[in-house]
Amino acid sequence: MRQITLTFPDGATRSYPAGTTAAEVARSISPSLARAAVSAILDGVHWDLQWPIERDGRIELRTMKDPEGLELIRHDLAHVMAKAVQRLWPGTKVTIGPVTETGWFYDFDRAEPFTPEDLGQIEAEMRRIIAAQEPVRTEIWDRARAIAHYEAAGEPFKVELIARIPEDQPIRMYWHGDWMDLCRGPHLAHTGQLPSDAFKLTGVSGAYWFGDVTRPQLQRITGVAFRSRDELKAHLTMLEEAARRDHRRLGREMELFHLQEEAPGMVFWHPNGWTLWRTLQDYMSRRLRAAGYREIRTPQVVDRVLWERSGHWEAYRENMFIVEVDEEGAREKRINALKPMNCPCHVQVYNQGLKSYRDLPLRLAEFGACHRYESSGSMHGLMRVRGFTQDDAHIFCTEDQIEDECRSFIALLSSVYRDLGFERFDIRLSTRPDVRVGSDAVWDKAEAALQTAIEGLGLPYEIAPGDGAFYGPKLDFRLTDAIGREWQCGTFQVDFNLPGRLGAEYVGEDGARHVPVMLHRAILGSFERFIGVLIEHYGGRFPLWLAPRQVVVASIVSGADPYVAEVVEALTAAGLRAEADTRNEKINYKVREHSLAKVPVILALGMKEVEGRSVSMRRLGAEHQQVMPLEEAVASLAAEARPPDLRR
Numbered sequence: 001m002r003q004i005t006l007t008f009p010d011g012a013t014r015s016y017p018a019g020t021t022a023a024e025v026a027r028s029i030s031p032s033l034a035r036a037a038v039s040a041i042l043d044g045v046h047w048d049l050q051w052p053i054e055r056d057g058r059i060e061l062r063t064m065k066d067p068e069g070l071e072l073i074r075h076d077l078a079h080v081m082a083k084a085v086q087r088l089w090p091g092t093k094v095t096i097g098p099v100t101e102t103g104w105f106y107d108f109d110r111a112e113p114f115t116p117e118d119l120g121q122i123e124a125e126m127r128r129i130i131a132a133q134e135p136v137r138t139e140i141w142d143r144a145r146a147i148a149h150y151e152a153a154g155e156p157f158k159v160e161l162i163a164r165i166p167e168d169q170p171i172r173m174y175w176h177g178d179w180m181d182l183c184r185g186p187h188l189a190h191t192g193q194l195p196s197d198a199f200k201l202t203g204v205s206g207a208y209w210f211g212d213v214t215r216p217q218l219q220r221i222t223g224v225a226f227r228s229r230d231e232l233k234a235h236l237t238m239l240e241e242a243a244r245r246d247h248r249r250l251g252r253e254m255e256l257f258h259l260q261e262e263a264p265g266m267v268f269w270h271p272n273g274w275t276l277w278r279t280l281q282d283y284m285s286r287r288l289r290a291a292g293y294r295e296i297r298t299p300q301v302v303d304r305v306l307w308e309r310s311g312h313w314e315a316y317r318e319n320m321f322i323v324e325v326d327e328e329g330a331r332e333k334r335i336n337a338l339k340p341m342n343c344p345c346h347v348q349v350y351n352q353g354l355k356s357y358r359d360l361p362l363r364l365a366e367f368g369a370c371h372r373y374e375s376s377g378s379m380h381g382l383m384r385v386r387g388f389t390q391d392d393a394h395i396f397c398t399e400d401q402i403e404d405e406c407r408s409f410i411a412l413l414s415s416v417y418r419d420l421g422f423e424r425f426d427i428r429l430s431t432r433p434d435v436r437v438g439s440d441a442v443w444d445k446a447e448a449a450l451q452t453a454i455e456g457l458g459l460p461y462e463i464a465p466g467d468g469a470f471y472g473p474k475l476d477f478r479l480t481d482a483i484g485r486e487w488q489c490g491t492f493q494v495d496f497n498l499p500g501r502l503g504a505e506y507v508g509e510d511g512a513r514h515v516p517v518m519l520h521r522a523i524l525g526s527f528e529r530f531i532g533v534l535i536e537h538y539g540g541r542f543p544l545w546l547a548p549r550q551v552v553v554a555s556i557v558s559g560a561d562p563y564v565a566e567v568v569e570a571l572t573a574a575g576l577r578a579e580a581d582t583r584n585e586k587i588n589y590k591v592r593e594h595s596l597a598k599v600p601v602i603l604a605l606g607m608k609e610v611e612g613r614s615v616s617m618r619r620l621g622a623e624h625q626q627v628m629p630l631e632e633a634v635a636s637l638a639a640e641a642r643p644p645d646l647r648r
Contacts, residue, residue: 007058016053023049023189026061036063038072038193039186046071048186050138064193064227071099074225076136076176076188077126077199078104081223083179084125088118094181095157095209095218102235103199103224107207109157114219119201122221126199133192134177138185140170146182157209158182198232199225202239206377213375241483247535248381254540254597256548257382265379265386267528272548275577277527279546280534281367283419283643284391284524290645291412293365293393298345300369304335309502310344313337319372321386342368343495343520346394347502350516355506360516361401365393367527382532389527395519396504399445405519406453406475406492413477413490413523414457419644420546421537424480425490427459430467437471438496446494446517447473471497481537489530493520540598541620544641547577549599551637553615554581554590556606563610567603567630574638595620601637 002018006025016025022040026033026049040047041060046068053059062068078097085108086092097106108114141149143162150158161182162171174183176191188194201223209215226232251257256273259266269277285295301323307313312320321338339345346364355362371387378384395405410427417425429450432443450473454461461475468474477490495518505513524530534542544550553567561582571578581590587604594602603615604625615633618625628636 004053005056006053007056009058009060018054019052021050021052022047022059022061025053025059029061033061037061038064038069038188041068046186048138049189051186070225070227072186072188073194073198073227074099074104075186076191076194077223077225078106079174079176079179079181079183079187080126080129080191080194081122081201081221082106082108082181083129083176084122085221086179088121088125093155093157096161100222103202103222105220105222107209107218107220109216109218114204114221116204119204119221123199123201127196129177130191130194130196132177133190135190136174136176136187138172138174138187140172143171146171146173150182195225195227195229197229198227199223200232200236208377211375213377238483238485242485242536245483245536245539246381247383247532250535250540250598251381254548256535259381264376265374265384267382267385267387273531275548276531276542276546279548279643280524280527280531283645284367284416286643286645287412287416288365288393291363291408293363295365295367296346296349297366298339298342298349298368300338300371301336302339302345304337306344306348306502307337310347310498311501312340312344316340319374321371321373338371339368340370340372342366342370342390342392343394343498343518344502346392347499347504347518350394350396350499350504351502355396355516357398357506357508357514360506361395361397361405363393363395365391368392382528382535385526385528388529391522391524391527391530393521395521396499396506396516397519398506398508398514399442399517402446402494402517402519403449403453406450407456409492409519409521410453410457410459410475416523417479417490420534421543422479422481426478426480426486427454427461428464428467428476428478429454429461430464430469430474430476432468432473433466433470435470436468442496443473446496450475450492450494469493469495471495479533481533482539485536487533489525489533490523491521491525495520542598542600544600544637545643547598547600549579549594549597550577550641551601551603552579552581552590552594552599553603553605554587554594556587556604558582558584559607560605560610564605567605567615570630570634571637574634576634576637576641591618603633 003015004018005013005015007013026037037049039049039062041062042053043057082094082097086094089110093109095107095109097104146162147159165171172184174181174185174187201221203222205220207218207220209218224235226235254272255270256276257270258268260268288295304313320340323336323338324333325336327334349364350362367389369389374384374386397405431447472494474491474493476488478486478488480486499518500515504516506516508514551571553564555561555564564580564582568578568580591602598620600620602618604618605615609615613630614627615630616625616627617633
């Protein structure tokens with residue numbers, strides 16, 4: 001019998017008959033590992049314990065403690081949920097049910113809508129399936145048999161899925177007990193391995209088949225799942241906290257912004273929100289100037305010719321807003337587009353005047369207004385909009401300068417994130433994809449430069465093989481907020497393609513013309529999304545320097561009104577955003593109202609404060625108030641309200 005050799009993580013090797021399964025490999029090592037193993041990694045591929053191994057390779061066995069174990073829990077629960085739904089409502093058609101970051105979803109075609117009560121019924125049926133410890137098995141079918149089966153079963157969505165599977169890939173079927181689904185796997189050995197108390201169905205929503213609005217609308221049931229009941233409880237608590245921090249609700253309560261149907265995906269900023277925006281922009285402008293960037297401004301409407309030259313017209317046309325103009329005397333309309341990104345326009349600024357190697361690196365920054373078409377179903381408050389402003393910049397440099405520029409950018413980004421209240425972020429290095437431009441030698445140099453820069457700063461990172469842009473490798477920076485959620489905001493991308501397409505050159509030390517490298521970089525990403533992240537990170541309770549409304553001076557009795565005006569004037573003169581509240585309302589009412597609006601500081605003034613030229617200071621969320629002299633309060637608040645970069 002033909003033998004294969006498997007190499008284990010410690011370098012040890014063992015020989016097995018060809019066709020040995022990962023389950024048999026686990027049993028050959030120890031009974032305890034056989035009981036604990038749930039899957040394997042074979043040459044980097046997640047491998048079912050049932051699948052035969054036909055070739056030499058590197059193998060790692062996985063248990064429930066590994067990330068792959070949690071992935072299997074969520075994947076199997078998607079199948080168990082689909083089985084429960086078809087048991088409860090025969091005739092319901094199933095489509096796809098992928099794993100998500102915290103659970104799974106499955107899309108169904110059913111005439112009647114699911115209700116919240118149905119979710120409880122489905123959960124109960126899922127637990128019965130889990131308790132039955134139904135075995136899981138798998139087979140590979142030929143394409144004709146699979147299509148015939150699903151046509152006979154009246155499952156047109158599965159028939160279409162099979163047609164989408166490449167000819168060189170197997171058609172794999174999985175059974176959970178007597179219920180079968182088309183799935184590439186892997187899966188657990190039986191349903192009893194699933195934790196019955198560590199999952200919850202969280203909602204029902206509409207979803208178009210393959211996200212296409214012209215295709216059937218389906219019903220999507222979502223769920224979350226973890227290894228244990230305690231982990232599930234912690235996640236549900238986090239969701240409750242996330243709901244309290246929802247930037248859309250806080251945006252209304254704090255009167256920051258609104259959206260409306262007449263301008264979908266476009267934000268109406270209110271005075272408070274625009275104050276927050278401008279505070280953030282002013283801070284970023286100062287940081288960029290100090291880091292050697294030069295701010296520019298480029299047009300929002302640009303002729304399609306530029307987008308064709310840059311390659312965006314072909315690759316990005318469906319996401320662009322088109323503007324047709326009847327030019328005077330022209331025989332046909334001139335086609336323009338609202339810019340979806342700033343990059344081609346920045347090259348136009350660079351191209352004005354011949355550049356020398358002595359001019360590089362040249363750092364051009366713009367808070368550029370961009371527009372991209374997003375489907376109505378994908379938009380979400382400030383987090384995903386059609387009109388947005390990027391804190392965009394492009395660095396034109398030589399290949400030898402990539403590493404230094406990357407190091408400087410990461411240092412700047414780290415400092416900005418700390419100033420804005422984010423102590424932790426993760427870095428992901430995305431390397432060359434299969435389809436790319438540029439030589440391997442140039443890619444080697446760019447990837448090594450990014451990797452060396454990260455390691456030189458002593459920062460941890462992970463590598464995402466093949467996830468780079470077609471024009472170069474990139475770094476993505478993911479923030480962790482106050483309740484543990486990750487947000488991808490910053491990016492640093494190396495581009496060998498666009499400058500050449502748009503004619504960018506510089507004269508090198510050798511006197512010859514060369515094409516510069518273009519580094520695309522952003523720290524915030526977009527102002528809209530980042531402000532949404534800030535709102536949720538702080539729960540609306542901004543530090544004093546960022547708060548759109550910093551201090552409210554409220555009278556306790558009308559006799560204190562003149563002193564209220566004097567205090568507001570003193571605070572304003574010290575650079576604070578201060579306002580008076582002399583309405584004929586009780587002080588407790590005023591405090592509740594301004595606390596709901598997340599005003600950080602309320603100064604309550606009565607006749608006692610008037611006589612002593614003092615203030616009674618109440619901090620947002622504090623149970624007690626502090627009495628101090630007016631001059632001391634003004635000086636203390638003014639110092640606290642200074643932006644972090646101006647304190648250093």
